[in-house]
Amino acid sequence: MKINKISxxxxxxxxxxxxxxxxxxxxxxKIDIPYEIIVVDDGSTDTTAEIVGKLQCIYIRIDKAGVxxxxxxxxxxxxxxxxxxxxxxxxxKEDTLSKFLLHFEQDEDAYIIQGLWDKHYPLDSYSTKFMLxxxxxxxxxxxxxxxxxxxxxxxTGCLGIRKQVFTHFKGFDEGYKFAGGEEFEFGLRLFxxxxxxxxxxxxxxxxxxxxxxxxxxIYFRTTNYSMLVFGSNKKGQFLKLTENSVxxxxxxxxxxxLLLILSISLFCFNIGLxxxxxxxxxxxxxxxxxxxxxxxxxxxxxxxxxxxxxxxIFLMVPRLFGLLKALFIFFILSKKDYKI
Numbered sequence: 029m030k031i032n033k034i035s036x037x038x039x040x041x042x043x044x045x046x047x048x049x050x051x052x053x054x055x056x057x058k059i060d061i062p063y064e065i066i067v068v069d070d071g072s073t074d075t076t077a078e079i080v081g082k083l084q085c086i087y088i089r090i091d092k093a094g095v096x097x098x099x100x101x102x103x104x105x106x107x108x109x110x111x112x113x114x115x116x117x118x119x120x121k122e123d124t125l126s127k128f129l130l131h132f133e134q135d136e137d138a139y140i141i142q143g144l145w146d147k148h149y150p151l152d153s154y155s156t157k158f159m160l161x162x163x164x165x166x167x168x169x170x171x172x173x174x175x176x177x178x179x180x181x182x183x184t185g186c187l188g189i190r191k192q193v194f195t196h197f198k199g200f201d202e203g204y205k206f207a208g209g210e211e212f213e214f215g216l217r218l219f220x221x222x223x224x225x226x227x228x229x230x231x232x233x234x235x236x237x238x239x240x241x242x243x244x245x246i247y248f249r250t251t252n253y254s255m256l257v258f259g260s261n262k263k264g265q266f267l268k269l270t271e272n273s274v275x276x277x278x279x280x281x282x283x284x285x286l287l288l289i290l291s292i293s294l295f296c297f298n299i300g301l302x303x304x305x306x307x308x309x310x311x312x313x314x315x316x317x318x319x320x321x322x323x324x325x326x327x328x329x330x331x332x333x334x335x336x337x338x339x340x341i342f343l344m345v346p347r348l349f350g351l352l353k354a355l356f357i358f359f360i361l362s363k364k365d366y367k368i
Contacts, residue, residue: 029136031129034063035108039098043116044074051083053119059126066105068098096200096210103199108191115185119233127230128188139193139222143186143230156236158339165323166275167226177226182215186232196221206368208245209252216256239339243346248368250350255366258358277316282351284313285344313341
């Protein structure tokens with residue numbers, strides 16, 4: 029299918045430290061068709077506007093309303109046949125746009141295409157390196173040697189959608205103010221009519237924040253995701269939500285993390301018993317994550333893999349509490365439409 033023009037939509041909030049790198053990486057992509065870059069500023073209070081104003085793009089500023097509103101404004105403004113969504117903190121590779129175009133042109137059944145995070149990031153911190161390797165381990169195990177992977181989870185950091193899709197679906201739910209939940213909800217709606225594919229040959233560089241910042245995001249995303257799962261009253265809906273999204277290893281890790289936390293609480297009553305239980309559950313966690321830890325060892329060495337055990341447990345805690353929060357809100361408080 030011939031593509032005449034693409035629209036690149038980038039929502040940003042206080043992105044002065046990253047937006048220049050993102051836009052510069054887009055400029056380094058050489059493609060033969062016209063494209064427009066639409067930057068939607070969600071109420072930034074830093075110098076984002078000044079930086080973007082010096083570059084060739086469409087700049088739109090809105091009052092702080094959340095990333096869903098920002099993306100929807102970009103969608104309304106877009107004039108391309110293909111809409112590409114990137115987060116402000118990613119950097120495109122030199123072939124990212126051409127790879128998107130190639131698959132949209134060759135695969136007529138591909139209406140929604142997602143790229144991956146590259147496993148490396150220039151000058152990456154430990155937290156970024158760990159999160160990228162964690163993501164790549166999970167997705168590589170699912171994709172294998174396939175050309176593409178059908179999933180239900182929508183990831184807007186590196187995403188392409190044919191414009192015609194939005195004649196059936198009116199964009200992201202603006203009830204979500206924090207990034208993450210709107211992706212899950214929109215993906216579930218899209219899955220009613222279209223397939224969502226990961227293409228492993230499309231990738232961008234992505235920088236993560238500190239572990240504390242990442243933990244906060246995981247907590248909010250898990251709460252929103254769990255609320256959607258609990259609200260899926262049809263078996264088909266539930267399967268769509270969970271297809272190729274949450275690895276079995278992570279499911280078991282959440283349960284073991286709960287047991288670890290409960291064993292810690294026993295230190296107030298019986299130190300000996302608590303220590304035995306804690307060490308037992310820690311060993312169980314390590315056994316459950318052994319293949320992932322071996323992957324870390326092969327990629328970055330023994331010290332990194334050793335630190336990876338503790339890092340993985342640390343990131344399971346907000347996932348556990350996000351799940352428990354959703355259980356309480358949905359089943360105890362009966363607030364079935366709760367969104368963050």
